[in-house]
Amino acid sequence: MTAGGEARERAISRGQHLLSLQETDEQIAQLETEIAALEAALSGDPELERRRDAERAAEAERQGAEERCRGVERELSGVRQRARSLERRLYDGSVRNPQDLLGMQRDLGALKPRLDDLEASLLECMEASESAETVVAGTQVAVAEREAERGSQEAPRRERLAVARSELGDQRAVRAAVAAASEVGDVRIYERVAAHRRPAVVHLERDSCGGCHLPLGIREAIQARSGDGLVQCSNCDRVVVR
Numbered sequence: 001m002t003a004g005g006e007a008r009e010r011a012i013s014r015g016q017h018l019l020s021l022q023e024t025d026e027q028i029a030q031l032e033t034e035i036a037a038l039e040a041a042l043s044g045d046p047e048l049e050r051r052r053d054a055e056r057a058a059e060a061e062r063q064g065a066e067e068r069c070r071g072v073e074r075e076l077s078g079v080r081q082r083a084r085s086l087e088r089r090l091y092d093g094s095v096r097n098p099q100d101l102l103g104m105q106r107d108l109g110a111l112k113p114r115l116d117d118l119e120a121s122l123l124e125c126m127e128a129s130e131s132a133e134t135v136v137a138g139t140q141v142a143v144a145e146r147e148a149e150r151g152s153q154e155a156p157r158r159e160r161l162a163v164a165r166s167e168l169g170d171q172r173a174v175r176a177a178v179a180a181a182s183e184v185g186d187v188r189i190y191e192r193v194a195a196h197r198r199p200a201v202v203h204l205e206r207d208s209c210g211g212c213h214l215p216l217g218i219r220e221a222i223q224a225r226s227g228d229g230l231v232q233c234s235n236c237d238r239v240v241v242r
């Protein structure tokens with residue numbers, strides 16, 4: 001190989017090294033995103049939490065309805081007892097004073113609409129309690145379904161996570177090797193550009209930069225095409241390779 005050819009080989013590999021570095025970085029970033037998503041999915045599930053909240057709310061609603069029913073039942077049984085006792089005393093002959101008897105009849109008459117009201121509210125309350133029960137059952141099914149779904153996804157997720165972590169380790173080793181094989185200055189240039197422009201290494205498009213699409217200078221275009229040295233776009237700073 002001629003000296004010029006050797007220089008060209010080395011020059012081509014400078015750009016190519018940075019291109020490989022960039023590909024490796026992209027794979028690392030993809031794996032990191034995937035790992036973060038898997039870890040988040042394994043540690044928690046907002047949808048399951050939402051369904052559990054709905055179940056708790058429905059259960060609270062059902063308990064509230066039951067308590068209201070018990071309150072109405074207590075009141076109803078008190079009023080019934082009072083009515084029965086009035087009736088007994090009215091007809092058992094123990095009260096003889098006509099004024100007292102009239103008063104008791106009036107009291108008993110006043111209790112009737114109260115009894116009707118309470119019976120109607122008890123019915124209403126029991127209906128509310130029943131429909132709350134149905135809602136609770138529905139939310140329990142929704143929670144169980146989600147839990148089953150998550151349960152069936154857990155093993156494949158853990159498996160993929162283990163594979164992705166091992167792939168990430170491999171890619172980091174590849175990156176270290178590529179970086180070690182590149183010139184230190186080139187890696188710095190790449191990292192500096194990559195910090196604010198991605199991709200930082202682009203291909204030459206005709207005579208233009210593949211990143212910002214503006215034409216390179218004649219000298220840079222020739223240099224990029226021949227792979228002679230490292231070419232950066234004077235407009236966007238990206239490294240331009242053949």
Ligand SMILES: [Zn+2]
Nearest residue numbers: 209212233236
């Ligand atoms: Zn450019």
